[in-house]
Each structure stands twice: as C-alpha cells, then as structure tokens.
Amino acid sequence: MGDLSCRSVADDWFRSSDWSANAQEEFERRLGRARAFNRPQYLRIKALALIEHGGKPQAAGARQLLVRLIETYPESLDVVLAHEHLGELDAREGRPREAVAHFRAALQLSPKRNVCGDAALRLPETLIEQGNDDQRAEASRLLDAIAEADLVFASQRFRYAVARARLAQASGYEAEAKAYAENALTEAARDTPDFPRHPTVGLVKADRKVLKEMRKLARR
Secondary structure (H helix, E strand, O other): OOOHHHOOOOOHHHHOOOOOHHHHHHHHHHHHHOOHHHHHHHHHHHHHHHHHHOOHHHHHHHHHHHHHHHHHOOOOOHHHHHHHHHHHHHHHOOOHHHHHHHHHHHHHHHHHHOOOOOHHHHHHHHHHHHOOHHHHHHHHHHHHOOOHHHOOOHHHHHHHHHHHHHHHHHOOOHHHHHHHHHHHHHHHHOOOOOOOOOOOOOOOOOOHHHHHHHHHHHOO
C-alpha cells in the first residue's frame, strides 16, 4: 500500500489546510465514508497540511488528529509518523521535553513496524539542543547507532555532521568538531542529487545561522 500523499488525485478534503467549522464537518463526513485501512493516513496527511499552514488553530487541530490516530489506530504504521509530527509541533511550540518523548516513541516503534522515519536524527538533535550532559551522552549513543548506509541523502549526512560537530565542541574536542563541521559544509555545497531521477530530493536546505556556526568551527 503506497502513501496516499503521493497520489496525483484531487483529494483536497484531506490535504487542505482549511480548518474552519465547515472544513471539519466535511473532513469527518468523508473520513466516515473512507475505507477503514485508509483512515490513519487521511488523519496524518490532514494533520501535516494543518501543521505546514503554521496557524495556531491549525496546530491545535493537527494535534487533535494525531492524538486520535495514535489512540484509535495503535497498530497502524502511521503511528510512527504521528509521533514525529507531534514531536515537531512540541519543538516548535517550545516544549522540548514533550518533543523528546514523542521522538523517542517514534524511534522505539520504528523497528517493530519496519518503518524508518526521521526520529533517529531528530531525537539526538533535540537532546543536544537542551544542553544537558546526560542528554548529550544519550545523543552520542543514538548517533553511534546510525549506520553510514542509513544516511542516504545529503540532508541527512549534513544533519548528522552538524550534530557530531556540536557534541564534539561541547566536549572540548576541537579537532573533531572542525572535521565534522567541514563534512557538514561539504554536504551543504553538494548540488548533485543522490538519486538522479529525483534531483531535488535530499539536498541540503540549511539555515544561515547553522552554516555560519559550521564555518566558524571549520576555521578553528
């Protein structure tokens, strides 16, 4: 079963970022008529559309849909991504502890569901941002568990290198921090796609502040 988000059909009812009373009523009506095995994906895709909108009502609606997905369809593969989306919402809204809990849940569920999401990188990244020694130690262990073959895209290799550079700097390992910062900048400068048939997939879209941080470390 392919991800419904990849279909080129007019399914605006679960892709739209509209969360007005009429839109909610229409969504529920169509969801009730949908096949049961498709409903978790519809909930997740609608929630993601609301998250990408960025508004507070949309964020609240997305949270409700994602929690509903997790509670109603606990065996669905979409539960992993639902936890990741909730983690991103919490991180964006300044709740790092809650974000860590969701990323950790996603990572723990992924092997069981044979799904590889983004939690393997998002969890250590979030732990590093909090700046606690114990959290950085956990982040290091999590990064150690990532195989090089798992970093298939330049954007993933960039994020991994950035995380490693920050950990090394925090521990006073200047040479190691410099080496990882250089790796990160190499991936950021890459303009050749990892998969020629998908030229825009996986390229680095780095924040200017992050690039400035890596350049500073690379010059040491």
